[in-house]
């Protein structure tokens with residue numbers, strides 16, 4: 195797949211604090227690539243460097259192999275929401291399209307088409323200040339794609355949206371990728387990321403933790419967990435074979451199993467003394483992998499790389 199954006203060995207510090215260190219990844223045509231990490235990990239700083247809002251101390255950013263970043267080929271939904279307040283919806287969309295040198299007639303057609311798609315039909319003459327927060331966010335999203343960008347950068351696109359609007363955004367982001375847009379998306383909603391994204395770059399404290407294909411990451415890091423409801427002693431659970439750690443809440447214990455455990459085989463070796471009211475076995479979710487990393491419980495080694 196053709197590389198659209200390439201970030202190489204990026205580093206940035208504020209005063210003496212290294213906020214991002216040696217960050218490298220790429221974003222390819224037609225894919226949804228997630229940039230993930232706990233609060234303060236450095237995601238927005240990375241994005242702001244790509245967008246030229248700030249400059250890196252080290253490293254390089256290239257777009258289709260050129261160091262010049264063509265702003266008109268990029269769409270950006272920043273983490274900070276907000277449009278000019280006392281301007282009509284259509285005027286702001288056309289103004290932003292014009293800034294990107296996009297033909298106005300086509301921009302008007304696309305604006306009307308997207309307003310309809312996002313349940314904002316008839317709002318083109320409303321002033322931005324009359325819109326609800328979610329409606330404003332939809333208009334801002336439309337403004338980021340009105341000029342048919344080749345690369346779309348979405349910083350927390352789902353925050354503050356109701357489930358219906360979330361679904362609309364999700365579908366549209368997928369459509370854009372299917373039509374060839376390269377998408378870099380930052381989000382804390384791991385279920386959506388797991389569902390939508392082809393690849394991910396997970397960072398913590400400014401550094402790379404995992405970079406790779408979603409499926410490979412799940413295979414590599416999403417070990418099995420066994421949930422048992424009953425009143426067993428914690429110690430009895432902790433000494434079971436291939437159990438890496440146990441988390442207990444009332445009568446429910448979650449046993450995190452070692453990599454490569456065969457669930458059927460593992461179940462056969464449970465001792466008769468174990469009491470079981472309910473038992474289930476699942477793979478841990480991206481959400482749990484994320485929490486493990488953010489809270490320092492993870493057992494991921496130094497080299498958090500899978501096939502990128």
Ligand SMILES: Nc1ncnc2c1ncn2[C@@H]1O[C@H](COP(=O)(O)OP(=O)(O)OP(=O)(O)O)[C@@H](O)[C@H]1O
Nearest residue numbers: 208209213231232233234235236237238239240273
């Ligand atoms: N302009 C700035 N001056 C000083 N420190 C900054 C500046 N911008 C960001 N930082 C610091 O850089 C670190 C990374 O911030 P950044 O906003 O990139 O994180 P993030 O991963 O986007 O977090 P969140 O999920 O909370 O949005 C934080 O410690 C933050 O305080």
